[in-house]
Amino acid sequence: MCCNLAGIERTGLKYFLEELLVTAKQSPQEQAARAADTAGLGTGPIPAGPYYRADYFELEREAVFRRTWLQIGHISELPAPGSFIVRPVEIADASILITHGRDGQVRAFHNVCTHRGTQLVAEAGGTRSRFSCPYHMWTFSDDGALRSAPDFERFYVDKSQCSLRKVAVEVCAGLVFINLDPEPEQGLRDFLGPIAQQLEQLPVASATTFSEYTYEIDANWKLTYDNFQENYHLRFIHPRSGEAAVGPQNPFGYPAKFGFQGPHRTQTIWSNPDAAPKPFQGFAFGKAFEAAMADGCNMTLAKDYYAIFPNFFMLGSPLNPFSHCVMPIAPGRSRGVIRLYWIGEDERASQRFAREYQMATARDIHAEDRAVIEAGQRGLQSGALSHIHLQEQEVLCRHLYHSVNDQVEAYKARLQSAGGTL
Amino acid sequence: MTGQYALPEGFRELEQFVPTWVVSRSCDRATRRLDSSEEERVAFFNAARDLAAPALELLDKKPLSQLDEREQRLMDLMLSLVHVALAVEIQGDDEPRHARGARHVIITRASSDGPAS
Incomplete structure (x- = not known):
């Protein structure tokens, strides 16, 4: 089928179609660079201080978490x-x-x-x-x-x-x-914007129960959260558990797409179509798929990721519908709470088995991240670096920094104009 | 005569794993994995992996709330197999390094533990 665009010259539809064509022809890397540019986030280094300094943490308390x-x-x-x-x-x-x-x-x-x-x-x-x-x-x-x-x-x-x-x-x-x-x-709905409607299509909206695991970590909340916003590290930190999210055609696991909605951000996780699960893993995933289908879940959102400012994100997968909240405790201390949402209590053995496997799989992956996040915190709070460098795929981390910093700067301006107290 | 057995008929090969791997709560199953030796994990995984399908087929015949004691033990074995399979099949010889981080990630609630109180 062909489409004659001459008749709709200069219309919004033409631009929309061109956008689709451009996006389809771009590699994931090109799409990432484009997203970085279009979001107006720049490409320069990011100050390191906000990831460990106590005075910045105090500003975040007032400018972000209390508002x-x-x-x-x-x-x-x-x-x-x-x-x-x-x-x-x-x-x-x-x-x-x-x-x-x-x-x-x-x-x-x-x-x-x-x-x-x-x-x-x-x-x-x-x-x-x-x-x-x-x-x-x-x-x-x-x-x-x-x-x-x-x-x-x-x-x-x-x-x-x-x-x-x-x-x-x-x-x-x-x-x-x-x-x-x-x-x-x-x-809340004004704050969430269009993401509110998207969240309502996910299993979490119908869930009646959940499984949960938590961790405490010696790391700043943004540094911890950022680990889960980029796949650059997958090959090195998750060489076994992260195999399905990288492949020869996308060795660094660039997301299929991502976007920004105010302080929030979304991405669609890329998955390797040629990745073959291990035999028992395939058996367990099959059981999870049967359970998800029985719940009537929407598989079209399975790879979608929704990051709600400041410290919460949710993955849309009906097989593995989890959220992750990183609560700040101190400048260099945070608590992660991960929940996998289920519709109805376990009724049959296969369903219980599948849910346990999905939870244990997600927990394994999160457990692998902990040591390297803490190592990052130790390095940053030594003060050795004045800035950190973020590449194309790390644009979501860049967006979080800017979203926080914009609020911190706005708070400081209000504070100054109010004579020191708000 | 089945009185001497802990598991339903058809799963005699798994009887030897009952004392070690029948663990009733998810958090404790994860800890049991971390505390086990590679030999223990591999022996259990090799014996149980091909029995998972028939075990679940048997257990699926009734609601979880109606499982008898032998069936419940088989269910708990299958849930321990979940954790052991990840260690053996996915982590392999990386399991000791993996375990250091996993000890800090605590299961606080699991659907397999039943409704939250």
Whole structure:
């Protein structure tokens, strides 16, 4: 079939078709260079300080983590009225209580008693509709209201002034996000933009449970996160477990495509069509494929990766639908939380076997990255380098740096114009 | 007479692996892999890999909640095989280096452990 473009000269459709043709003719390397240029990110070296300096970490705390939507959980953790979870956000020195109220509403609060600031709930989660402070037994309902407090008549305040301090919370695609800004600049869906709709097509949106593994690492959160934004290292760090993402026609595993949406970014992972799984691996993948098909999952998004600013990403694969959140703890310390999302509890042996294999496979790959990320941190915080160099494929790392730094610079400007405090 | 056996009929070759590899929680299976010797892993993998298909076929005949004790042990063996297969078939002689990083990556929840409490 041929197409005569003469009749649609100078129309948007022509440009769209040309774009498709250009993209199709480009090698993955050429596409990466093009993306770097079109995103306006430049090609120069990136300052090393933001990856280890304590003063930059302090700025990130205020400019990013206390003002941005942060993924903190999944709605399956709050399955019924009375369900609650408590999650730490170390970089904000915060502990967040999220409740599923008897009225069906999901709410978030600082996990802080409004009497003298004692941390209210010690457990990580459970089922309860009242929360009593262990210190003086102030008791709050799951909507945050102070219900009772011993000898309250002798205080000099009204109970209505003593509700738990609210935190903004919204849910998209089953993912629970909070925002520590008392008045967020934008709602979650505006923040996510078109990615919101894409996330809603992924298994995570229908998931009712998940498997999880975590790690703590002596490395900055951006350095840790960046490891999972580029495939340049695959051949060297994952020579066995990463075989399917490189091949003779794409030896460094350039993504098939990538793009940027505000502070967020996407890529489509390239996979080697000639890669043959090992025999038992093939058997296990076959079981995973059967389970995914039974769930009616969409395979067209299987290689799509969604990076939600600042510290969360999600892979679309129905076989291996995992998210990874890198929580900053200190300038050189982070915690990774990886979750694989499932629709329904395990019902049959093959399904349970397949899920265990998928989780263990992902865990193996993440375990391989840890040592080299920590080695990178040790090198950077020695101060030996003033800058680091990012190549074409590492444009996603470049984009994260710029997205963070743009917010840091904007915060500093606001701070200056406000005379030092915000 | 099946009373002396820990596993369903048809899986006698795996009886010798029951004490070592029947582990009921995912986190403990991952740790068992890391604590095992290469000889232990290879012996189990070689004996079990071709029995995985018939084992799952047998176990798939009823819901997981209705497995009897022997069937549950076979299920747990198959789940340990998952971890051992990755060590033997994928990591190979790189497993000791791999294990150093894996000890820091902790399974905190698994669908195979049943519904979260």
